[in-house]
Amino acid sequence: xxxxxxxxxxxxxxxxxxxxxxxxxxxxxxxxxxxxxxxxxxxxxxxxxxxxxxxxxxxxxxxxxxxxxxxxxxxxxxxxxxxxxxxxxxxxxxxxxxxxxxxxxxxxxxxxxxxxxxxxxxxxxxxxxxxxxxxxxxxxxxxxxxxxxxxxxxxxxxxxxxxxxxxxxxxxxxxxxxxxxxxxxxxxxxxxxxxxxxxxxxxxxxxxxxx
Numbered sequence: 001x002x003x004x005x006x007x008x009x010x011x012x013x014x015x016x017x018x019x020x021x022x023x024x025x026x027x028x029x030x031x032x033x034x035x036x037x038x039x040x041x042x043x044x045x046x047x048x049x050x051x052x053x054x055x056x057x058x059x060x061x062x063x064x065x066x067x068x069x070x071x072x073x074x075x076x077x078x079x080x081x082x083x084x085x086x087x088x089x090x091x092x093x094x095x096x097x098x099x100x101x102x103x104x105x106x107x108x109x110x111x112x113x114x115x116x117x118x119x120x121x122x123x124x125x126x127x128x129x130x131x132x133x134x135x136x137x138x139x140x141x142x143x144x145x146x147x148x149x150x151x152x153x154x155x156x157x158x159x160x161x162x163x164x165x166x167x168x169x170x171x172x173x174x175x176x177x178x179x180x181x182x183x184x185x186x187x188x189x190x191x192x193x194x195x196x197x198x199x200x201x202x203x204x205x206x207x208x209x210x211x
Contacts, residue, residue: 033151034127040150040210041118041128044101047210048078048086051103055080063092072122073099083110097125103210112136116210118150132156133207137200142168144196148204159196168192 051057057078065072073089083106089099100119104112113136118128131150136143144159154177159170170193172180180186187193 037118037127037131037150040131040208041098041101041120043210044103044116044118045088045098047116048088048101048103051085052078055085057085064089066122069122080106081110091122111138112145114207115145133204133210135200135204135207137196137198139163139195139198142196144170144200146197146200146202148208150208152204152208154202157197159193163192163195166192168196170196 057080060077060079062075062077063071063073064075071092074092074095076086076088076090077084078086078088083104085104085106087100087102089101091097091099098118098120099122101117103116105114105116107113115132115134115136117130117132117134119130120127121129128150132147132155133150134145134147134156136145138144140161140163142159142161142163144157146154147156147158148154153174155174157170157172157177159168161168170187172187180188183189
């Protein structure tokens with residue numbers, strides 16, 4: 001639970017004093033986090049712009065929003081054939097302000113090998129509230145991915161499909177991942193888990209820089 005609470009605060013660019021004991025909480029802005037997550041979002045946008053120049057993409061435009069802000073953003077969806085390559089949302093009232101971006105990196109067969117995402121809150125733009133880089137693996141009937149935030153924390157593992165005639169539907173959040181690492185009898189030592197994730201790297205590494 002503490003790990004999840006810590007991630008929420010970090011997503012807002014807030015650093016908790018190590019002296020936190022449940023009573024007096026010392027909060028301050030984590031400037032390294034803010035710079036890192038904003039740079040991550042900027043780099044996704046730059047990579048998207050390179051893809052637009054490199055590939056023959058079809059663009060579709062729509063608008064959307066939220067319950068109290070129904071017409072908040074303009075959304076651009078870019079397709080390569082029928083495959084979604086990127087989704088970019090801009091604040092309608094401030095067209096130069098990025099609201100959210102998703103970018104898929106496809107292989108020659110049109111399968112996703114990496115994807116990137118960054119999203120800002122509608123009214124609080126100190127840093128993105130969420131960032132993800134996901135590394136994908138395809139193994140016969142299985143599709144698995146590991147997701148990391150822009151600080152390199154491993155936050156999601158997902159695998160779906162069929163393996164040896166059996167349906168596989170596996171989802172681990174960050175707390176479950178932390179608990180499973182090093183567990184000699186846990187899910188990570190099962191044959192299904194190994195079939196899903198195989199040699200897929202356990203750290204984002206160079207892919208923290210969108211590419």
